[in-house]
Amino acid sequence: MSCTRDEPPETELAELQCHFTWDLKKEDTNITDHLTRLEQHRDLYLGQKSGTAHTHNSLAYVKYLLGSYEEALTNLQKSVELTKDCYGDNCDERLIVTYGNFAWLHFHMKQYSECKSYLDRLKEIREPKPPVSTSVLYPDVFGEKAWALFKFSRKYYDRAIECFRKALELEPERGEWNAGYAIVLYRIETKCTSPEDSSAIQQLRRAIETNPDNDELKLLLALKLAEFKLFDEAEDLVERALDKSPDSPHVIRYVGKYLRNYVQTLDRSIGLLKRALDVTPNSAFIHHQLALCYKKEKEQFREHAESQRFLNLSISHFEKAVTLKNGFIFAMAQLAALYGEHGQIDRADEMFQTALFSAKEKNEGLQKMYLYYGEFQQYRKRCQPLAIKYYKDCLKMAPDTPDGKKSVKNLTKIANKRLSYNTNDTRALGIQEFIEQITNGKQSIAEECEHVLESTCNEK
Template sequence: MFRHVKTSCTEDKLLTTELTKQECHFTWNMNKKDTNITDHLIKLEDNLDLGLGDKAGTARTHNSVAYVKYLLGSYKEALTNLKKSVELTKDFYGDNCDEKLIVTYGNFAWLHFHMTQYAECKSYLEKLKDIKEKNSAVSPSALHTQVLGEKAWALFKFSRKYYSRARECFKKALELEPEDGEWNAGYAIVLYRTETKCASLEDSSALKQLRRAMETNPDNDELKLLLALKLAEFKLFHEAEDLVERALEMSPDSPRVIRYVGKYLRNYGSVDRSISLLKRALDVSPNSAFIHHQLALCYKQKKEKFRKQPESQTFCHLSISHFEKAITLKSGFIIAMTQLAILYGEDGQIDQADEVFQTALFTAKEKMEGVQALNLYYGEFLQYRKRDKHQAIKYYKDCLKMNPGTLDGKKSAKNLRKIANKRLSYNINDTMAFEILEFIKQVTGKKQFTADGCEHLLESTSS
């Protein structure tokens, strides 16, 4: 039975001060508003159900699930997950592994505090004090590295907004323990996720780190596939395909491996083979939004290939059904929502497209993610599907204002010029056309027409 001990204001303050010094999920500034908490929980629980990773990785996942359960107000379930984390950690490392449990014990202390079980809270704080004192003389860097690595994984899995923080934690952990396989793998994966397109092979930090991670994790098939995808970006297909074959041979039934193989084949090989593999992965993991999304993209590609043939409609509807499933399973899946809305528009389902675009825009603004691209795509939908140029102009302008230097910004400017150009071809004194061109000039700083008049204007806007 838990003991509910009353504390004085002074004791409560001292307890809170001690708790804030701990390194754990409760002190890492992981805010509920920065993720879709329900989607995050589903993803974590899927990882547990599929048995992905070793016992140490599963223990970390139980820690993360515990924190999410706490955020959702399910304290008892949170406690159950923390106990499972301890059990798995001891199974993996042996009973004398307290230094591996610093984060878990910190979570225990915080959770008991929130449950007003102050005696238990103090007990875990005492345990943490003993562990740190015992290890400070033996291996302080190992203690610090363990916390950095766990913090990095927790941040990485919680929200895309925390990728840069996760990257820095992995980097610091590797400075202390450069040969550690887990931290090398984590650093490689977060670099792969955050790296923008590189001009050359030598410029890719992700590629270098993926090779390094492979040295410390030669049996990690997920790393093989991420490296294959990165190599394919630089057209090194021979090495990439060898890695794909090896990964598939070693892990033929792993949904995580199959989904990346499917992505590789869709982008660089056989779409039909990709569909076959992804369907197989779906049998094992039917609630994977990622796999449904990949299948939707495959069928979309086949729809475009057979554009002028009867099969095109079948592939369109198959693509739509998988996009729908993906956003049902993952409600904040902005990319899938956008792609579904575009496909609805192409299929003549205008009202459904408009509704999904509106939901995607609301979600994107809430998450502060992908808003500029959505303004462009919605503008194009309004212009070409709804035939509402007036509203389209508004969204093109919003897109351009956000960042005129991006591809989306430049495309919006081009679309605005075309609209202005078309209006001037009917009326050389069209006020709205001049207002649009003046707006582009103010935002981009580039002159849109000269004092010589419309002929020069039409030349400049048609380029």
């Protein structure tokens, strides 16, 4: 390996457009989980050369973060090979990100001659173009950056949306960018009163137009339409996707989710998800979906033996999902709730604590965690003070969400029950005052009243 003392200036490297300059921070993701998902995507879409070329770029950066520089180089070489197979040898503009990654990786390996050679290649690509706003002239840069941000961390979704929009402004018919934009909108959209107001539905329709063979997009649209009870179109999309891609794990998992949530045919959903596990046995998502199906089955049986059997199956698949995906917050919370239902209170509490820590660390799903933990304290541990605390924490985060409204309902129920015994109950009156102030947008007043109330109760 060649190595010279002529180290390239980092200012020149910093101007490159690649994973090394996009501020992809290791602490913003679960790196092992991210690696697993990238490897699964690579293996499932081996025939789609353009998409897997991008995946190899992301894999190279993750391998670099993990200190596996040679594996990172191998992935970059594979990205070049797939891109050339897809677009021919005259495709340097599509390799700008890859060449930038090569330059940075060789720089970190102290292989400065190789680093400079890639910097020179990038200069040659840019030379025929005007020097101003160079990146605008290369829509592939925006597109690949969007996908990299989207896959790396939920914290980067807003940045990913911005990049997808810029890429689509330059090439509005590009299928892979329409698909990515649709998926990220599907992930973030929560408040819509009608399908006409749903940006996700509009973009999913657009994405399907430009990706007519992508059955995952059809299922995401079906799930969105079902939210608004548009079941005829939704079920037609489900049937079409399942007919064309009966063995695709991604298709089957979304079909299973649709059936479990909207059709109530749990046996069919379970059968499909089991079939998906035969293809991808280490999919935390599919194990999670199976666990939810068995949990729903359990709720339909009054007979103890059958209920217990489905409870055990649900716990088993939740445990598998948590094992396969470290930091799977919602699966941990749901597993903890089932441990509590199973009488394993200490084990449940420990799992809740782990989930809460992960939610706070990732700043993800924290409001729902407060609600779940409040319900656990109220109904399993019979600890009303802690239940009240976590319901309040949930409510303070956002009173208008379903979780916030559920916390209001639970707090009101506690307050009313206390007042039925004592109309002057200080804590119950404080809860009512707290709810009123929070729901009226007066959080600082609510927190001040809460502090005074706690001091008064402690003095007593």
